[in-house]
Amino acid sequence: MPTLRRTVVIHNEEGLHARPAALFVKVAKKFDASVSVRRGSQRVNGKSIMGILMLGAGKGAKITIEVEGIDAEEALEELIVIVEENLG
Amino acid sequence: MRIMDFLDAEAVEPNLKATDKKGVIEEMVGLLVRAGSVKEADKTEITRVLLERESLGSTGIGQSVGIPHGKSDRVDTLVAAFGKSNLGVDFDSLDGAPVHLFFLLVAPHDSAGPHLKALARISRLLKDRFFREELKKSMEQKALVEIIRAEDEKVQ
Numbered sequence: 128m129p130t131l132r133r134t135v136v137i138h139n140e141e142g143l144h145a146r147p148a149a150l151f152v153k154v155a156k157k158f159d160a161s162v163s164v165r166r167g168s169q170r171v172n173g174k175s176i177m178g179i180l181m182l183g184a185g186k187g188a189k190i191t192i193e194v195e196g197i198d199a200e201e202a203l204e205e206l207i208v209i210v211e212e213n214l215g
Numbered sequence: 216m217r218i219m220d221f222l223d224a225e226a227v228e229p230n231l232k233a234t235d236k237k238g239v240i241e242e243m244v245g246l247l248v249r250a251g252s253v254k255e256a257d258k259t260e261i262t263r264v265l266l267e268r269e270s271l272g273s274t275g276i277g278q279s280v281g282i283p284h285g286k287s288d289r290v291d292t293l294v295a296a297f298g299k300s301n302l303g304v305d306f307d308s309l310d311g312a313p314v315h316l317f318f319l320l321v322a323p324h325d326s327a328g329p330h331l332k333a334l335a336r337i338s339r340l341l342k343d344r345f346f347r348e349e350l351k352k353s354m355e356q357k358a359l360v361e362i363i364r365a366e367d368e369k370v371q
Binding site for chain 1: 271272274276277278280282284309327328330331332334335336337338339341342
């Protein structure tokens, strides 16, 4: 199964803090696809809040979301929307 | 960033007495007062900010960990407290399980960067199951401080 990935830049002043991280994980968990998030050399499980918080992705940080699985395409779309629009 | 840079040893408590969310947050703000990180007079306001943040979504992030946090200009710099509930507290956690290990953070409003770095650091350390187990087992303030300090130095 191919891995789908997309890189996004965090625009929110507060970065990927606890609340958006929780939302991201909640959505990621809806899907069967595996989700991981990369920032630089760090790669974490996108279904773990601790993982996402570990990235410490502040404003301007570039993160890459990687999904693999049967519903990967749908998962990627939803997760991108969260990072781009719902960070608050 | 190291945890011991913003966590005062006096704000570490091995045996929280509170049994609910509001109580734990009040008690832990009390630890910040004990450590001199927060003024007694600001206790109510800081507790209010933290509870308000909880109402937006629980900071119980699962695996028996809670990281209540909030912003207030009653502090000049990022301050933290660590507390342990041996019975566990219902914290509306994402995994539904009771929370035993609490890291509480208060930062001034203009500190998005340090705040996020602190959350990242805490998550990085607490992700390790052995570290969590060690904290849970330890019943004394000094020992807890040493465990945190040692892990803080060991992990990049």
